Every structure is written in C-alpha cells, then in structure tokens.
Amino acid sequence: MSKPKILIVGGGIGGLSCATALAETGKFDISIFESDIIGGQASSKKSTLCNTEISWRAYGCSYNNLFSIMNDISCMHNFYQAKPNDLCYSFNKTYDLTLSQYFNKVKYNLLDKSIKFLFDCKERNINEHHNLEAYNYYERDTLHTLILGPLMGLEPTKVTLSALLKFIYGLEQIDNNVCKNGSMSLVTKYPTSESLFDPWIKYLLQRNVKIYEKYSLNNVICDNNGKISQIIINNQLYNANEIVFACSLRPLINIFNNSTILKNTIVNKKINILNSGHQLYISVNFYWKKQIIKKRECHAYVFDNGWYPIIIKRFINTDYIKNNCNENIKEVWNIGVADYLLGNYVKKYTSQCSFEEIVYEIKMNIMNSEHFKNYFDFKNNTWDDYFYDYEFDDRYEKQLPTTYKFSINKGIENNLLNNQESEIGNKVYFSAYYVKNTTGGASMETSCEIGLTTADLICKKYNVENPRKPIYKSNNYLTLFTLPFVWLDCLLYKFKMKPITDYINPIVLLILYLIIILLIVYKLCTFIVNYKSFKKIFKLNKKSKRKKK
Numbered sequence: 001m002s003k004p005k006i007l008i009v010g011g012g013i014g015g016l017s018c019a020t021a022l023a024e025t026g027k028f029d030i031s032i033f034e035s036d037i038i039g040g041q042a043s044s045k046k047s048t049l050c051n052t053e054i055s056w057r058a059y060g061c062s063y064n065n066l067f068s069i070m071n072d073i074s075c076m077h078n079f080y081q082a083k084p085n086d087l088c089y090s091f092n093k094t095y096d097l098t099l100s101q102y103f104n105k106v107k108y109n110l111l112d113k114s115i116k117f118l119f120d121c122k123e124r125n126i127n128e129h130h131n132l133e134a135y136n137y138y139e140r141d142t143l144h145t146l147i148l149g150p151l152m153g154l155e156p157t158k159v160t161l162s163a164l165l166k167f168i169y170g171l172e173q174i175d176n177n178v179c180k181n182g183s184m185s186l187v188t189k190y191p192t193s194e195s196l197f198d199p200w201i202k203y204l205l206q207r208n209v210k211i212y213e214k215y216s217l218n219n220v221i222c223d224n225n226g227k228i229s230q231i232i233i234n235n236q237l238y239n240a241n242e243i244v245f246a247c248s249l250r251p252l253i254n255i256f257n258n259s260t261i262l263k264n265t266i267v268n269k270k271i272n273i274l275n276s277g278h279q280l281y282i283s284v285n286f287y288w289k290k291q292i293i294k295k296r297e298c299h300a301y302v303f304d305n306g307w308y309p310i311i312i313k314r315f316i317n318t319d320y321i322k323n324n325c326n327e328n329i330k331e332v333w334n335i336g337v338a339d340y341l342l343g344n345y346v347k348k349y350t351s352q353c354s355f356e357e358i359v360y361e362i363k364m365n366i367m368n369s370e371h372f373k374n375y376f377d378f379k380n381n382t383w384d385d386y387f388y389d390y391e392f393d394d395r396y397e398k399q400l401p402t403t404y405k406f407s408i409n410k411g412i413e414n415n416l417l418n419n420q421e422s423e424i425g426n427k428v429y430f431s432a433y434y435v436k437n438t439t440g441g442a443s444m445e446t447s448c449e450i451g452l453t454t455a456d457l458i459c460k461k462y463n464v465e466n467p468r469k470p471i472y473k474s475n476n477y478l479t480l481f482t483l484p485f486v487w488l489d490c491l492l493y494k495f496k497m498k499p500i501t502d503y504i505n506p507i508v509l510l511i512l513y514l515i516i517i518l519l520i521v522y523k524l525c526t527f528i529v530n531y532k533s534f535k536k537i538f539k540l541n542k543k544s545k546r547k548k549k
Helices: 013-025 064-072 099-105 108-119 122-127 142-151 161-171 192-206 249-257 266-277 320-324 355-367 444-461 480-494 506-548
Strands: 005-009 029-034 058-060 079-082 087-089 185-188 210-213 217-222 228-233 236-239 242-245 278-288 300-302 310-313 331-338 387-392 403-406 428-430
Touching: 005 013, 005 228, 013 029, 013 064, 013 192, 013 444, 058 064, 064 192, 064 444, 108 480, 108 506, 122 161, 122 480, 142 161, 185 192, 192 210, 217 249, 242 444, 249 266, 266 278, 278 355, 331 355, 355 387, 428 444, 480 506
Parallel strands: 005 029, 005 242, 029 210, 087 300, 242 428
Antiparallel strands: 058 185, 079 185, 217 228, 228 236, 278 331, 278 387, 278 403, 300 310, 310 331
16 A cells, blocks of 8 residues: 655755654655755755854754754764853853843833833733834833844834743743753754754664755646645646645745636645745854954854844854864854844845945944954954955845844734645645744744654644644743733733733732732741740640649
C-alpha cells in the first residue's frame, strides 16, 4: 500500500518542522520545495569576504518546540549561550529580559500601566488590546521600544499591546534544560546553514524526505468546486494527497489575486491584509582589520537612538575567522537595523537610504558612542585604520538592502489564518508565520509550533500516532503572586465585566494587596506564637498536676 503523498511548499522553519514530525512516523511520502535555499527567511545570504552569513539569529529560551528538534538532530553543540551581561543596552548597563528586571527598569510614571496586567486574566490581556499600539500605550518609552524591536523582532511603533502581552506569557515557559545559568538565549557559533540547517537536512534525508532547492511555486489548480487540488512548481504539475503551504505570503498573494476562483475568497482577503504586517529589516556585515572586542563579555550592543542598530560580534568562542575569512579580516560584526525611526545623522528612514548612507549612519553612531571609545583609539587612528569593508543581505529586495519580516500590528491578529481553511479545500494546509499561534510574534519558535501543529492535523486525519506533539505556550499567569486576582478577573471576564483595575489604580491595588498579605502573615505568626505559648503552659500545668498526685 502506497504512503500518502505530502507536498510541502517552503523549506523554512515551518516547512521543516512539519516535515520532521511527519517523517518520524514513517507513514508518509514527503517532498519539500524551497524557492531559495533551505532555511528560507531564517537562513541568510552568504558573504563573499568571509565564509559566514550576513545576519545572526538568537534562539530565545522559550523556544521549546525548536529546541526539542535541535536536540534530536544533534546540533546543540553548534550554539553557545548568551548571558545577560553579553548584551549592552544604552552602553552603560546590561539588559536582562526577566519580569523582575523589567519592573526595576520601567519608568515610574508607566509602572501602573505594567502592573495592571498582573491582575488581569490572560484571555482579557491577549484578546482585548488588538487595537492598541504598545508603542503609544507606553508613551514611546525607550525600554519598551527595545523589547518590541530588537528583542521581539517586531515593528515597535506599530505592534499591538495584545502581541506584546502574548509574547511575555510565552517567556514564562523557559526550557531550563537548554538555557542554564541565567542565559538569555542561544546564538549560532557558525553560519545558520552550518549550525542548524545542514544537520536538519541530513536528519530528514535519513528519513527519506525528498528536498528540492530553487523550486518556486508558480500557480495552483482548482477543481470544479473551487478547491485547490494541484500545484505547479517550476512549471511542472504536481498531485498530492495533502498540500502544505509553508512559503512566504508574497507568492500566495500573487497567485490568489490572479485567480478568478480564489480572488474572491475570505482567505484571499485575509492574506492581503496580512501583507501590511510586513516590515523591512536590514542586515549588514562590518569587517575589521583589527580585533576590537577582545572579551566575550558584553559583545552585543543596542543603541537607544537613531535606527536602534543592534550589533553582535560573530564567532565569539571559535577561531572561525582565521580559517574562513579573507586574510585582512580580523573581526566580523553583524548589524541589524529596522525601518521605523529616522537616523541621527542621515535624517531618513532606512528604506529611503542608499547602501552608503546606511553605512555612514552606523559609522557615526559607533564613532560618537561613549561606550565604543573604550574600543577604538580615534585620537591616534582613523576610521579607515580599523574598517576593512561591508556586505549587505540583498536577496529579497535588490533595490534596497532589505529582507522581509512580519509584525503583529493592528488588524493582523484577527486575520491570521488557521492551519486548515476549508474554504479552499480539505487537502490544503498553511504552515508559516501568518498562521494563528500561541507565541505572540513572528519568530522561529512561532513557525516551528505552527509546523508541528500542521503535522499533527495530518496525522489525525490518517489515524497515525504522532510522536512529536506541538508544545503550546499555555502559561495562564504572569506571576503566581497575584493569582487570586487573576482567578477573580477570569470570572469577571466570563460575564463580560470590566476588570478591578479600571476602578482602582493598579499601584494602589498592589499596595493594598501587600498590606493584606502582611496582616495575614502577622496574624498567622501571632497565632503560632500564642499556640506555642499555650502548648507550653498546658504542658507545665500537666506536669504540676502529676507532681501533686
């Protein structure tokens, strides 16, 4: 009996995760088609001056699904742990994204806005703030811009408050077996293709998955009922029992908009709205003639002005540069900037700039940084004494040095697709960043969770036992401390009533709550002391009675 044939369009994290779970059952005939290279948007363009990539990837400690796969494909040794003091923020302090650290750093006038969510139930927090921009809610606060931007990988001026809160709930589910000793995340030692995707490809090939690179989706064929039945890839027609779209939105939008059958569907309306969630992310490698950052400590930097460039020194723990780069290169930095703020020195958005203007803005940020004065001696050296060259990742937009990322902005959350949309057929699945998820963003973990969910749906359809169930971000509270109020608010939310924090200032409520707890503790301690005293007196009386007898 032949195995059900599964075609997966897209070889990014979503497609690979789906293929992995299905391949481990041994019950399916699986093919992956990737228009570029395996890894998709989670991969990066290879540089020509150094055998590295023009990007870097951080793997957050809540990436439970992805870490599970990484363990099984035996690639964890290709990553090192990033510690809290590895990341310098504002160049005079390190940054650690934990709940306690967050409340220590948030501005006092914004504290009530943050404390409020500790008293509200999860459903209220993640469902009722889709139309609030977190950037404006927190009054364009620098700390929140950092969280929403470089750390969440979203568009900080547009991302919704619901997406931020969903993300924070997910952070509470850290895989302590992977992130040890206070580490914030994992970072690749080598290019992502070598660190992650080469071992992953090998794992899938061993399980008879067929993988095709440079195979682009051209079109889809619908049956008489308007359901997708076949696909055309590289101008060749393909049939399958199940079709999984794990590709980016762009080819789907082109195909749906040009189809007389599909252009009027609700799915098409949604994917065109989702397209507005795309943001431009620019990545550039700086190559240096001299070694500049000599210690691992604080080797990643985030500027809190201009374009918020985030800089990381590549290959901290290896001699990779010596063996793999141009002989003139002694150090490699990868620098990412987004397209949401005007530059300090080039008063434009990044998408309006030339390559040279982007390099100039970053250069001036570095040269005028108090922090980097400890690294460069510009009194005795010029910029050119240090700087060798640069390279951009320009795979997706040749006219701009950009790649597309996805942000959960206004109108996006409500239009995310389901893994399966019956409107276009029961053999079609979606398995990419634009599908509903529990992570609160568009990260590699998001895609992995979605891919595993898709595989689980296919397994259920064929009554196949699935050994790799998706792990959902199911934490229902931000802190156990206010759990009684969270339970109460869940009841209020169920009856469509407003939260207590709408009537009592959250800071006042927290103080009252602390006073009540202290009173309870005091009464309990008093009772214990009195009980012990009573017990002692009782024993003494008992002894005296015995003596009298």
